[in-house]
Amino acid sequence: METNINTFEQLKNECIERGKEIYEVAQENMALNSDLKIEQVRAHANRSLFAMKEAIQVGLVSKELSMSGMCGQDCFRIQERFKKHPALFGGTFEKILKYALATSEENIRMGRIVACPTAGSCGILPAAMLSVAEDCDCSIEAQLDALITAGEIGRIVAAKVALAGAVAGCQAECGVASSMAAAAVCQLRGGTIDQILNASALALKNILGLTCDPVAGLVEVPCVKRNPFLAVHAITAVELALAGVESKIPFDEVVDAMEQTGAMMSPTLKESSQAGLATTKTGLEVQKRVFG
Amino acid sequence: MKKTTLYDVIAPVMIGPSSSHTAGAVRLGLLARNIYKNVPKKVIFKLYNSYAHTGKGHGTEKGLLAGVLGLKVDDRQIKDIFNSDIAKSIEYEFEYCDNFKYHPNAVDMTFIGEDSQMFISGESVGAGEIAIRQINDFTVKLTGKYNTVLIVYKDMPGMLSQVTSTMQYHNINIASLFCDRNAKGKQASMVISVDGELTPEIISTIEEIPNVYFVSYIEKLEN
Numbered sequence: 001m002e003t004n005i006n007t008f009e010q011l012k013n014e015c016i017e018r019g020k021e022i023y024e025v026a027q028e029n030m031a032l033n034s035d036l037k038i039e040q041v042r043a044h045a046n047r048s049l050f051a052m053k054e055a056i057q058v059g060l061v062s063k064e065l066s067m068s069g070m071c072g073q074d075c076f077r078i079q080e081r082f083k084k085h086p087a088l089f090g091g092t093f094e095k096i097l098k099y100a101l102a103t104s105e106e107n108i109r110m111g112r113i114v115a116c117p118t119a120g121s122c123g124i125l126p127a128a129m130l131s132v133a134e135d136c137d138c139s140i141e142a143q144l145d146a147l148i149t150a151g152e153i154g155r156i157v158a159a160k161v162a163l164a165g166a167v168a169g170c171q172a173e174c175g176v177a178s179s180m181a182a183a184a185v186c187q188l189r190g191g192t193i194d195q196i197l198n199a200s201a202l203a204l205k206n207i208l209g210l211t212c213d214p215v216a217g218l219v220e221v222p223c224v225k226r227n228p229f230l231a232v233h234a235i236t237a238v239e240l241a242l243a244g245v246e247s248k249i250p251f252d253e254v255v256d257a258m259e260q261t262g263a264m265m266s267p268t269l270k271e272s273s274q275a276g277l278a279t280t281k282t283g284l285e286v287q288k289r290v291f292g
Numbered sequence: 293m294k295k296t297t298l299y300d301v302i303a304p305v306m307i308g309p310s311s312s313h314t315a316g317a318v319r320l321g322l323l324a325r326n327i328y329k330n331v332p333k334k335v336i337f338k339l340y341n342s343y344a345h346t347g348k349g350h351g352t353e354k355g356l357l358a359g360v361l362g363l364k365v366d367d368r369q370i371k372d373i374f375n376s377d378i379a380k381s382i383e384y385e386f387e388y389c390d391n392f393k394y395h396p397n398a399v400d401m402t403f404i405g406e407d408s409q410m411f412i413s414g415e416s417v418g419a420g421e422i423a424i425r426q427i428n429d430f431t432v433k434l435t436g437k438y439n440t441v442l443i444v445y446k447d448m449p450g451m452l453s454q455v456t457s458t459m460q461y462h463n464i465n466i467a468s469l470f471c472d473r474n475a476k477g478k479q480a481s482m483v484i485s486v487d488g489e490l491t492p493e494i495i496s497t498i499e500e501i502p503n504v505y506f507v508s509y510i511e512k513l514e515n
Contacts, residue, residue, distance in 0.1 A: 030298045035487060044299060051305040051366070066309075067349055107308030110351055110371040117301040118419055119311040125302075147302055154301030163301070164312065164418035166342075166396060180301070217346035219309040273346075290349060 003029045006159045008197055008251040011152065015193050022183075022193060023145045026152035045147050048114045049140070052103070052126035055113045059102030066108040068290045071220045075101035092135045096235065100127035100228035108220050117154045117163045120219045121177035123227035125150055128181035128234045129188065138188050149187040150180035153200050161259045165212030165271035168262025171204075173212065174223075174230045175258070179204040181234035182241070191242055199241035201251035203234050208254075209261050211269035213276025216287040222277060304420055306365040312397050313343065313350035316416030318370065319513055321359020323424055323436045324401050324412045326510050332403040334383035335360055340398040343416070344388035353386050356399060360384075364514065365420070430481040431472045436513035438467050438485035441495065446503040447473045447480035454501050455482060462494050479505065 001018065005011050005025070014025050027041045034041075060079070065072035078097055087094045103123035107113045113122040129150070133143050154176055157163065163172050182199040191199065207230065215221040247254065268275035277283050306315040337356050339347050347353055351370065358370040361378050373379050395415035403410045413426040424434040427442065434440055445451050452471065459466060465487045473480035490509055499507045 026298060034297065041298070045302060048303050048305060067351075110307055110309065110314070110354075112305060112366055112368060113308050114303060114305050115311045115315065115420055116303075119306065119308050119315065122308070148298065151298040151302040155296050155298055158296040158301060158419075162418050166312075167418065216349060217342070218349040272342075291345075 003032050005029060006156065008156055008255075011156060012193055012197065021145070021149075021187075022152055022196060023148040023187065026148050026155075042144055042148070045144050045151070046140075048116070049143055049147055051112060051114045052116075052130065055106045055111065055122075056099045056102045056126060056130065058111060059106035060098065062106070062109065062111075064109045066105075066218075066220055067110075068216065068218055068220060068286070070215070070218070070286065071108050071224045072105050074225065075105050092131050093232070095131035095134065096127045096231045097228045099131055100124060100231040101224070103127065104224045104227040108218075108224060116150070116180065117158065117176055118165075118173045120165070120223045121174045121227065121230070124174060124177035124231045124234065125181040125184060127228065127231040129184040132185050132188050132235075136188060142188060146184040146187040149196060150184035153183040154180045157204075157255050157258075160255050161262060167270065168258065169210055169265045169270050170212040170226070171208055171210040171258055172262060174226050175204055175207040175210055178207060178230040178234045178237075181231060182237040185234060185238045186241055189238060189242060191238070195241045197251050198246050199234075199237045201247035201249070201254045202240055202245070203237035204251075204258060205247055205249060205254045206237070207233065208258055209265075211265060211276055212271045213269055213278045214271070214273055215278050215283040216290045217271075217273040217278070218290070221283075221286070300419060300421070304365050306420065307351075307355075307367065307370045310350045311420040312416045312418055313347060313352045314355045314370075315365045315420040316397065316422050317343075317347075317352045317355030317399070318359040318363065318365045319420065319422045319436060320399055320414045320416060320424070321356045321401075322362070322364070322513055323359075323422065323434060323510070324403070324414065325360050325362060326436075326513075327412055327424065327427060327434075327442075327508065328403045328410050329508070330405055332360070332382055332405050334385070334404040336385045336387065336402040336404070338387045338389065338400040338402075340389060340391055340394040340396075340400075342396040343399055344390065347388075356401070357384055360401070429474060429479075432481065432483045433470050434483060434510065438487070439489050439512050440483060440485045440510045441490055441498065442508045442510060443482040443484070443498060443504060444506040445480055445482070445501075446505070447475075447477050448503060451480070451501075451503065452482065455484070455498055458494065458497050458501070459484070459486065462491075464488060464490065464494070
């Protein structure tokens with residue numbers, strides 16, 4: 001039994017060999033490598049799951065602005081809109097946008113969130129996973145299976161590339177969050193191991209090259225609004241994968257491409273706020289207003 | 293290669309907005325507190341580079357102070373820490389500087405007590421992960437993920453084997469080991485991370501090894 005899995009190919013082989021699903025292999029290995037019981041691993045995941053739900057509930061009713069004053073009321077705006085004009089794509093779509101904004105706005109007002117994988121991308125996985133879980137009546141256990149599946153995806157990507165905008169740009173933060181979200185939702189929807197890996201690969205593949213150019217160096221613009229965009233992006237990947245659409249480039253190679261793209265990305269576009277949106281006329285004005 | 297676990301990507305539960313600039317700052321403060329052990333009279337935080345430039349917008353100063361005061365990364369008190377009663381128990385000061393030799397998210401912390409002072413330098417290396425790189429004059433590597441013992445001793449043959457055989461006797465598995473010295477034959481340091489816990493009995497056995505000057509047991513941070 002291989003407990004040191006660092007590629008998706010290994011993960012798939014291990015799932016087949018043990019006759020188990022991704023979350024089962026993930027929680028078994030986590031338990032073995034950390035001297036824990038599987039129940040303890042799941043209890044830890046449950047703490048995150050609970051905190052994700054709490055962040056959404058708090059975020060949905062808050063209108064407090066961030067420290068810079070740039071963000072904090074978009075979740076309110078979209079809820080007002082949906083009260084009068086339901087979204088084109090239905091209730092689950094509405095929830096995804098609301099939950100993603102609620103969570104990422106909680107983050108920038110120094111509320112409590114779950115970094116998944118990072119704080120700036122904290123709204124993507126909960127929004128996609130919990131909206132689908134609620135609307136498909138998934139049990140808490142099924143939600144934990146999905147969360148652990150997502151965690152295993154993020155863990156294996158992180159084994160190769162540090163999940164930090166400063167290292168590989170936003171593709172490694174919001175991009176990986178979306179890839180994890182795709183895995184979680186695909187698991188909830190009864191996807192096979194191949195479908196889950198394809199969903200994750202498709203989500204990541206289609207966001208490669210995304211830079212990290214936050215205005216004034218804050219996790220606000222464009223980060224907050226990027227969360228609902230990439231939560232929806234994950235759902236697209238899931239629907240394609242469940243239909244049997246495959247990523248022609250295997251997931252491990254997509255991660256290699258992300259690593260290479262990240263390494264070649266100019267440092268000015270990697271969380272240093274020296275280019276892109278951060279140095280637009282308005283971006284610089286905001287920086288001056290906030291930090292003087 | 294950096295070992296990432298499930299917990300690193302679907303956790304921690306934390307106060308926002310930034311894993312490196314907020315949660316990382318809290319954890320640096322917490323681990324420094326575990327190293328210093330006593331309640332300081334005053335702490336001077338020197339923030340470098342990105343920590344210095346964008347720290348304010350991310351609550352980095354709040355995080356560092358909250359950590360030193362013992363608050364966990366998910367404590368809602370962090371947001372208003374400067375106005376809280378617990379912050380009144382110590383003095384604190386922030387300095388800001390640029391130094392390209394330092395990690396982009398680095399901080400030096402000087403703990404000042406009644407009759408002692410300790411210098412602790414650390415970095416927030418991404419996704420809430422941290423590393424303490426220096427304690428006083430010694431280069432170390434502490435991540436807060438394992439219970440760790442810091443041993444300062446005379447640089448001479450056989451010291452390592454005496455310490456590790458003590459651990460072996462108590463059936464303790466060593467996860468990582470890092471040694472450094474000021475100069476040949478002078479003071480040296482060992483940082484040993486272990487699976488499980490070291491009991492006070494094991495610590496005092498190590499303290500009794502001849503030519504061991506100082507032993508400090510640094511407990512890991514909770515996830």
